Amino acid sequence: xxxxxxxxxxxxxxxxxxxxxxxxxxxxxxxxxxxxxxxxxxxxxxxxxxxxxxxxxxxxxxxxxxxxxxxxxxxxxxxxxxxxxxxxxxxxxxxxxxxxxxxxxxxxxxxxxxxxxxxxxxxxxxxxxxxxxxxxxxxxxxxxxxxxxxxxxxxxxxxxxxxxxxxxxxxxxxxxxxxxxxxxxxxxxxxxxxxxxxxxxxxxxxxxxxxxxxxxxxx
Amino acid sequence: xxxxxxxxxxxxxxxxxxxxxxxxxxxxxxxxxxxxxxxxxxxxxxxxxxxxxxxxxxxxxxxxxxxxxxxxxxxxxxxxxxxxxxxxxxxxxxxxxxxxxxxxxxxxxxxxxxxxxxxxxxxxxxxxxxxxxxxxxxxxxxxxxxxxxxxxxxxxxxxxxxxxxxxxxxxxxxxxxxxxxxxxxxxxxxxxxxxxxxxxxxxxxxxxxxxxxxxxxxxxxxxxxxxxxxxxxxxxxxxxxxxxxxxxxxxxxxxxxxxxxxxxxxxxxxxxxxxxxxxxxxxxxxxxxxxxxxxxxxxxxxxxxxxxxxxxxxxxxxxxxxxxxxxxxxxxxxxxxxxxxxxxxxxxxxxxxxxxxxxxxxxxxxxxxxxxxxxxxxxxxxxxxxxxxxxxxxxxxxxxxxxxxxxxxxxxxxxxxxxxxxxxxxxxxxxxxxxxxxxxxxxxxxxxxxxxxxxxxxxxxxxxxxxxxxxxxxxxxxxxxxxx
Numbered sequence: 001x002x003x004x005x006x007x008x009x010x011x012x013x014x015x016x017x018x019x020x021x022x023x024x025x026x027x028x029x030x031x032x033x034x035x036x037x038x039x040x041x042x043x044x045x046x047x048x049x050x051x052x053x054x055x056x057x058x059x060x061x062x063x064x065x066x067x068x069x070x071x072x073x074x075x076x077x078x079x080x081x082x083x084x085x086x087x088x089x090x091x092x093x094x095x096x097x098x099x100x101x102x103x104x105x106x107x108x109x110x111x112x113x114x115x116x117x118x119x120x121x122x123x124x125x126x127x128x129x130x131x132x133x134x135x136x137x138x139x140x141x142x143x144x145x146x147x148x149x150x151x152x153x154x155x156x157x158x159x160x161x162x163x164x165x166x167x168x169x170x171x172x173x174x175x176x177x178x179x180x181x182x183x184x185x186x187x188x189x190x191x192x193x194x195x196x197x198x199x200x201x202x203x204x205x206x207x208x209x210x211x212x213x214x215x216x217x218x219x
Numbered sequence: 220x221x222x223x224x225x226x227x228x229x230x231x232x233x234x235x236x237x238x239x240x241x242x243x244x245x246x247x248x249x250x251x252x253x254x255x256x257x258x259x260x261x262x263x264x265x266x267x268x269x270x271x272x273x274x275x276x277x278x279x280x281x282x283x284x285x286x287x288x289x290x291x292x293x294x295x296x297x298x299x300x301x302x303x304x305x306x307x308x309x310x311x312x313x314x315x316x317x318x319x320x321x322x323x324x325x326x327x328x329x330x331x332x333x334x335x336x337x338x339x340x341x342x343x344x345x346x347x348x349x350x351x352x353x354x355x356x357x358x359x360x361x362x363x364x365x366x367x368x369x370x371x372x373x374x375x376x377x378x379x380x381x382x383x384x385x386x387x388x389x390x391x392x393x394x395x396x397x398x399x400x401x402x403x404x405x406x407x408x409x410x411x412x413x414x415x416x417x418x419x420x421x422x423x424x425x426x427x428x429x430x431x432x433x434x435x436x437x438x439x440x441x442x443x444x445x446x447x448x449x450x451x452x453x454x455x456x457x458x459x460x461x462x463x464x465x466x467x468x469x470x471x472x473x474x475x476x477x478x479x480x481x482x483x484x485x486x487x488x489x490x491x492x493x494x495x496x497x498x499x500x501x502x503x504x505x506x507x508x509x510x511x512x513x514x515x516x517x518x519x520x521x522x523x524x525x526x527x528x529x530x531x532x533x534x535x536x537x538x539x540x541x542x543x544x545x546x547x548x549x550x551x552x553x554x555x556x557x558x559x560x561x562x563x564x565x566x567x568x569x570x571x572x573x574x575x576x577x578x579x580x581x582x583x584x585x586x587x588x589x590x591x592x593x594x595x596x597x598x599x600x601x602x603x604x605x606x607x608x609x610x611x612x613x614x615x616x617x618x619x620x621x622x623x624x625x626x627x628x629x630x631x632x633x634x635x636x637x638x639x640x641x642x643x644x645x646x647x648x649x650x651x652x653x654x655x656x657x658x659x660x661x662x663x664x665x666x667x668x669x670x671x672x673x674x675x676x677x678x679x680x681x682x683x684x685x686x687x688x689x690x691x692x693x694x695x696x697x698x699x700x701x702x703x
Contacts, residue, residue, distance in 0.1 A: 120424070122396075142382070161385045162385060165389055169392045173396050176395060176409070177395075180344070180348070183345050183348035184348060186348070187348055187351045191355055197359070198358065198370070198373055201365065201370050201373075204365070205366075205367050211374075213371075214371040216371060217451075217452040217456075219514075
């Protein structure tokens with residue numbers, strides 16, 4: 001059964017597309033396109049979970065795939081768009097690191113992740129390609145958090161890392177037990193809502209959501 | 220049993236939401252926290268009798284270590300809710316917050332209690348979920364005041380801790396991967412009770428990797444240096460009763476996560492690997508706190524940095540290992556929780572009177588607020604580890620474990636750091652406590668609720684320094700057995 005997943009062309013394609021969507025986020029200065037790319041990525045992720053569910057025939061993975069589709073590909077992007085509309089933020093992202101160096105750094109991070117996974121020599125259920133893609137996602141998510149000025153982009157960075165871990169869990173063990181997986185979804189959803197509240201609060205107190213402003217507490 | 224314990228704070232939070240007046244909400248909150256305390260204590264007794272309780276299809280459990288965490292959460296939670304009546308009441312009277320915010324505060328306070336209790340009794344690596352939930356709830360508590368600094372602190376806290384906890388999730392996934400190979404893909408493969416039995420067969424390479432991720436992840440939440448950067452902001456900007464819960468209890472909950480994984484990881488990787496990591500991170504945390512304590516200008520931040528130091532000491536104790544090291548660390552968790560909450564309450568009294576957090580602008584507290592001032596001095600001596608207070612005993616035990624375990628350099632550094640911290644910390648406290656009060660400050664102490672809460676904690680601070688009751692000692696030994 002699992003051999004279908006192993007060499008599956010479909011899987012390789014989906015994972016490659018997930019990486020492409022990550023670079024769409026890295027390469028864009030418009031908030032909406034970043035959100036759209038995140039939505040596409042989550043959709044592809046749900047696809048990965050769906051393929052795994054189909055080839056293993058396990059009900060719980062179907063549920064996880066469905067939840068990913070509903071929550072990460074629809075609800076969370078919608079929350080983002082709601083926030084952007086409500087606080088009437090400038091639609092352009094200010095960057096600490098420009099687009100072209102960002103893309104190069106992203107590429108370097110992918111290569112590093114690939115070698116990292118080969119060197120630790122973990123045998124995964126899917127392929128080591130999936131695990132290295134997952135580690136790339138985590139590191140690019142971190143990079144986005146530190147290189148973009150808007151608080152919204154830090155939120156997106158965290159979600160990108162979370163997507164990366166989801167892919168990691170799927171590629172290592174076909175995902176966590178259902179109970180844990182449900183708990184993680186719950187936390188992610190509540191986390192997004194609370195970060196949204198915080199962004200509203202930041203906007204109201206500082207009249208901007210640039211994290212440049214948040215530099216008074218030191219020492 | 221465990222279900223009721225978890226139900227109590229939830230019910231209290233819900234009833235606080237529906238309460239109408241200030242009197243009602245305070246009464247509900249206090250009753251709820253008394254109920255939580257009593258249920259917590261009876262859980263401790265139950266565990267004391269049966270060693271381990273498992274319910275709810277193996278998803279909830281309590282052994283000696285969980286019971287110990289539950290004990291800390293429910294005691295500090297109870298005194299903090301007592302203190303809240305005085306403190307938040309004062310904020311309401313001075314129009315810092317309105318009635319709606321006050322209700323919100325109590326609802327969140329008890330939800331926070333629930334998440335922390337959940338950390339202790341989850342029989343699952345899904346502990347991660349509970350720890351993430353504590354971050355979410357407490358971030359909301361921090362933005363209770365719409366000040367710029369609190370919003371900034373809450374955002375930093377939220378972002379840094381969520382990223383940290385994401386690493387912990389990766390560590391959890393790796394552990395699950397290691398355990399699935401042995402146990403097969405069942406829900407059981409993440410349960411402590413089933414993991415412990417087979418932990419020695421896990422792949423050491425993967426467990427090493429997993430432990431590093433867990434240590435960085437939960438270490439961020441526990442405030443281990445160099446991931447502690449959010450801690451002084453968050454702990455100093457939160458409302459004082461919440462600061463006490465954050466410093467005294469939440470840090471312990473994160474440490475609990477690390478120690479649980481340490482127990483599992485060392486079974487396959489050998490004791491050396493995890494211990495060395497904990498010693499390094501522990502010493503780093505104590506060391507980093509030194510300059511920030513010496514040169515501190517804000518007394519709530521002073522206490523926050525002291526928490527970084529004490530979490531470092533707990534990590535160090537576990538790292539030194541052996542019965543003494545672990546016993547010292549566990550006892551230190553309890554002592555630090557009590558003493559640090561005690562200190563934060565004292566700082567809260569001073570803050571409401573002087574309306575500034577700057578050490579320079581406060582003086583003569585002993586004269587203007589006799590009870591608070593005296594307790595501040597006692598607390599200052601206690602938290603820096605001077606005899607005959609409780610922290611002295613636990614720090615001394617850890618130090619003894621270090622020397623006898625052959626960690627000479629680490630122990631000497633530890634001793635050096637805590638001497639410097641003693642000097643710096645007590646210098647700041649004495650500047651605040653002694654001298655002549657500022658002319659505009661009228662004599663008069665904080666409300667009875669606040670002093671009463673401090674009085675309860677003072678008992679622990681004073682008594683545990685000279686006498687450890689036999690049943691408490693036995694309980695600590697049981698925890699040590701679980702951790703080893």
